[in-house]
Amino acid sequence: MARDLKIRIRLCAWAALGPGKVALLQAVGRLGSITAAAKDQGMSYRRAWFLLDEMNRALAEPVVEASFGGAKGGGARLTPSGVAVVELYRRIEDKTRAAVADELAALSAMLALEVEEEAEAQGKEEDEGGCSP
Amino acid sequence: MARDLKIRIRLCAWAALGPGKVALLQAVGRLGSITAAAKDQGMSYRRAWFLLDEMNRALAEPVVEASFGGAKGGGARLTPSGVAVVELYRRIEDKTRAAVADELAALSAMLALEVEEEAEAQGKEEDEGGCSP
Numbered sequence: 001m002a003r004d005l006k007i008r009i010r011l012c013a014w015a016a017l018g019p020g021k022v023a024l025l026q027a028v029g030r031l032g033s034i035t036a037a038a039k040d041q042g043m044s045y046r047r048a049w050f051l052l053d054e055m056n057r058a059l060a061e062p063v064v065e066a067s068f069g070g071a072k073g074g075g076a077r078l079t080p081s082g083v084a085v086v087e088l089y090r091r092i093e094d095k096t097r098a099a100v101a102d103e104l105a106a107l108s109a110m111l112a113l114e115v116e117e118e119a120e121a122q123g124k125e126e127d128e129g130g131c132s133p
Numbered sequence: 134m135a136r137d138l139k140i141r142i143r144l145c146a147w148a149a150l151g152p153g154k155v156a157l158l159q160a161v162g163r164l165g166s167i168t169a170a171a172k173d174q175g176m177s178y179r180r181a182w183f184l185l186d187e188m189n190r191a192l193a194e195p196v197v198e199a200s201f202g203g204a205k206g207g208g209a210r211l212t213p214s215g216v217a218v219v220e221l222y223r224r225i226e227d228k229t230r231a232a233v234a235d236e237l238a239a240l241s242a243m244l245a246l247e248v249e250e251e252a253e254a255q256g257k258e259e260d261e262g263g264c265s266p
Binding site (some may be wrong): 004005007008009010011013015017036057058059060061081083084089091092095096098099100104106109110111113114115118123 | 137138139140141142144145147150152191192193194209214216218221224225229230231232233236237239240243244245246248251
């Protein structure tokens with residue numbers, strides 16, 4: 001049945017909230033470090049810092065508080081604002097999936113048979129899903 | 134209030150449906166030509182053709198039927214399958230916006246004041262919205 005659905009919310013011209021940024025925030029919350037969170041998400045420290053800084057600048061309250069430097073490269077933690085952003089985004093995802101389940105099923109029913117079958121099979125094995133032309 | 138929301142549906146590993154592809158499909162339906170639709174969407178003919186071909190390969194029924202060549206570069210039209218895809222996607226957008234209005238409002242309320250004000254002001258002028266750091 002239905003495929004993956006990605007929601008991207010544009011906060012303003014230069015800041016958006018999507019699955020990648022939310023996963024990064026969650027990783028920071030879980031791992032307590034931007035370095036570890038970046039590694040966990042397969043991105044450079046520089047990229048992770050840029051994404052977090054973008055959120056911090058867009059929101060009234062920063063989402064992540066970091067203590068740079070120090071012996072272990074400093075630590076980082078999600079602020080209450082960061083926790084709220086993650087929760088709001090996850091709720092948006094859940095509500096959307098529930099609201100459009102019929103439409104996603106209808107789209108899935110329109111897929112080419114081999115595409116549908118391969119996506120089904122691979123979707124069970126890995127989160128990524130997949131199929132070949 | 135709430136910002137722009139983009140939904141991207143992954144049909145399989147190599148095909149996804151998002152606002153760009155749907156706008157392109159609509160442009161083909163409106164303009165009756167891939168060349169004109171590509172221009173309308175600010176993309177190359179090559180890019181437009183690639184995107185439409187991706188949809189045609191992913192679905193059981195093609196979304197666009199084109200007659201290549203000819204004096205005016207051939208014409209193209211949306212098939213019933215193409216019309217259905219556009220309608221399903223627009224319904225998914227509408228239902229999502231309705232379902233998550235509260236969460237989008239909550240996110241908007243968390244924006245930095247100057248971000249919020251600038252986005253408000255520019256959002257009234259142009260569809261693009263926007264703000265500066």
